[in-house]
Amino acid sequence: GAGVSQSPSNKVTEKGKDVELRCDPISGHTALYWYRQSLGQGLEFLIYFQGNSAPDKSGLPSDRFSAERTGGSVSTLTIQRTQQEDSAVYLCASSLLKGVAEAFFGQGTRLTVV
Amino acid sequence: AQSVTQLDSQVPVFEEAPVELRCNYSSSVSVYLFWYVQYPNQGLQLLLKYLSGSTLVKGINGFEAEFNKSQTSFHLRKPSVHISDTAEYFCAVSTLSGGSNYKLTFGKGTLLTVNP
Numbered sequence: 001g002a003g004v005s006q007s008p009s010n011k012v013t014e015k016g017k018d019v020e021l022r023c024d025p026i027s028g029h030t031a032l033y034w035y036r037q038s039l040g041q042g043l044e045f046l047i048y049f050q051g052n053s054a055p056d057k058s059g060l061p062s063d064r065f066s067a068e069r070t071g072g073s074v075s076t077l078t079i080q081r082t083q084q085e086d087s088a089v090y091l092c093a094s095s096l097l098k099g100v101a102e103a104f105f106g107q108g109t110r111l112t113v114v
Numbered sequence: 115a116q117s118v119t120q121l122d123s124q125v126p127v128f129e130e131a132p133v134e135l136r137c138n139y140s141s142s143v144s145v146y147l148f149w150y151v152q153y154p155n156q157g158l159q160l161l162l163k164y165l166s167g168s169t170l171v172k173g174i175n176g177f178e179a180e181f182n183k184s185q186t187s188f189h190l191r192k193p194s195v196h197i198s199d200t201a202e203y204f205c206a207v208s209t210l211s212g213g214s215n216y217k218l219t220f221g222k223g224t225l226l227t228v229n230p
Contacts, residue, residue, distance in 0.1 A: 033218065042123075042222030043204060050217070091158070095218065102148065103206070103218050105158040 002026075004106035006092050012112045013082055021077040021109045025094030032075050033095075033103065034067055038088040046090075049075065082113045116141040116209045120221035128229050129197055135190040135224045137205030146208040147188040148218075149179055153201045161203070164188065175199065200228045 005024040013019050025032050034046040045059035049069045060066070064082075069075040079086055089110050093103040121136040139145065149161040162173025169181040179190045188205060205221040 031216070035220070043220045045220070048217060056217070093158075093218075095216075102146075102160060102163060102208075105150075107157045 004092055004094050004104050006090075006106035006109050008109060009107060010110045010112075012114060015084060015113055016081055018078065018080045019082055019111065021079075021090050021092075021111070023075045023077070023092030023094075023106060025073065025075070025092070026104055027073075029094035029096055029104070030072065031095045031103075032069060033093045034075070034077050035091045035093070036061075036088045037091055037108070041088075043091070046077070079111075082111075084113045087111055087113045116145070116207050116217075116219050118205050118207050118219055118221035120203075120205055120224050122224050123222065124225045124227070126227045126229060127195055130194045132193050133191065133195050133199075133226065135203050135205075135226065137188045137190065137221060139186050139188065139205075139207045141186075141207060141209050143209055146216075147179075147181060148206040148208070149173065149177070149188075149190050150204040150206060150220075151201050152204065152223075158204065161190070195226070195228045197228050197230060199226060201226060 007022045030051040032049040036044045036046055047067045048056040064080045067077045089108040091108045093105045095103040117140045119138045127133050147164040150158045151161045152158045161177055162171050164171045164181045172178045177192050179188055181188050202223045202225050204223045206218050208216050208218045
């Protein structure tokens with residue numbers, strides 16, 4: 001596609017439920033990032049997929065968070081047993097691994113845990 | 115490992131005043147540098163980037179930034195701001211991470227509020 005696509009754009013879920021957030025990167029981009037943006041907290045790195053290498057999971061806040069990337073393209077971020085503090089905008093970005101590696105962002109998924 | 119520090123979390127200014135948003139980075143290798151902007155209720159978009167060559171780079175909407183290698187800084191400036199520049203600004207650095215792959219690291223962001 002022309003840009004990074006994220007779905008859903010908005011998600012309201014009950015505390016304790018699991019949610020899946022989807023990211024469709026730009027075709028040919030081998031690097032993919034997930035970030036979380038909470039009010040007043042800036043951009044928080046979650047996970048980084050770099051081609052076929054092992055992902056950098058150093059930013060995942062707890063073991064309730066996981067992500068996978070199938071076939072080097074679409075990625076899914078899963079949050080299990082959601083808590084109210086998980087409410088935030090989840091942003092996905094993709095880039096090339098080589099060269100400048102400028103990142104292109106999706107519009108984000110706004111997650112609200114009630 | 116690389117890191118990016120944006121020294122001011124919030125910067126309030128009056129319309130038509132000059133503004134500087136500060137960014138410092140740490141990295142032991144060569145870097146590419148970026149500024150992204152996020153307008154209210156929108157995604158992040160690239161404002162400008164430094165790759166090589168002239169240390170003064172110009173971006174969209176009249177913004178510019180200067181790369182200072184000795185001070186490891188990449189401050190963003192605009193000589194006269196408009197109300198429409200109200201947004202959050204993010205500094206980012208791209209460096210080699212594991213072989214020949216590049217990784218982007220962001221600062222926490224600076225909220226620029228332009229008041230009439």
